[in-house]
Amino acid sequence: MSPRARALGVAGLCLLIAVVAGLAVDSRLDRHWILRGLTALLAVCCAALLLTDQTRRLRQIVTGVGLGMFGLIIPVSQTIWSKPPEIDFALQVATDAKNAAQKDARSTVSVADVKAAAEARGGAVGSLPTEKTPRVRGADAYPLIVRAKRDQGRPWACLSFPHGLDARVRPC
Structure with a gap:
């Protein structure tokens, strides 16, 4: 699979996770939409880095960690912590x-x-x-x-x- 297709797929997956995690919370609660939007934006930025430079290993590692944090861990943990x-x-x-x-x-x-x-x-x-x-x-x-x-x-x-x-x- 090409790096461009992989980056677009990861960006789409991050946006899907952010939307599903946001909608999983009861509408009567404060959903922290601003924070959710910022983490989705950061996840898309990390996916965009995949498009630009594939030569440096350190950049790939940083991008992978950023995608994991902003695209999966933060949206899921916000959803879990929203209903104590x-x-x-x-x-x-x-x-x-x-x-x-x-x-x-x-x-x-x-x-x-x-x-x-x-x-x-x-x-x-x-x-x-x-x-x-x-x-x-x-x-x-x-x-x-x-x-x-x-x-x-x-x-x-x-x-x-x-x-x-x-x-x-x-x-x-």
């Missing part, structure tokens, strides 16, 4: 709260819906009061702090409904 347990819990709470609002024929999700959904799943809304910070934060207005375990402080996730029934979940 507290984010999964917040997504489940968001779904339950949305279903409760739709059941009551409302076009917005209330704070009470989120609190009821979190408590039904064994979690809580708001930061855990401690000696250092006795005031509970994130329990009365969006973005709400959602904790997967009632008696555990961190880790937690922030949940908001900026457009009625459309949830946004992000790490706090």
Whole structure:
């Protein structure tokens, strides 16, 4: 196979991996599109280096490592790390709260819906009061702090409904 065809094939494979990894994450999460775009661009740049110079062995090694990092390892690891347990819990709470609002024929999700959904799943809304910070934060207005375990402080996730029934979940 010619070096040009090999480089184009690798560039296409890197773009395919980047797109599939980006779409594998729930749409309610912050997908880090800017970082994903930059890594895809760097992978394509490494593939373009395959087109230019095939004579130096060191350049081929650096290009191969760059393709492996930017075309496979970073997109896959971003996808795996995007849903830790507290984010999964917040997504489940968001779904339950949305279903409760739709059941009551409302076009917005209330704070009470989120609190009821979190408590039904064994979690809580708001930061855990401690000696250092006795005031509970994130329990009365969006973005709400959602904790997967009632008696555990961190880790937690922030949940908001900026457009009625459309949830946004992000790490706090």
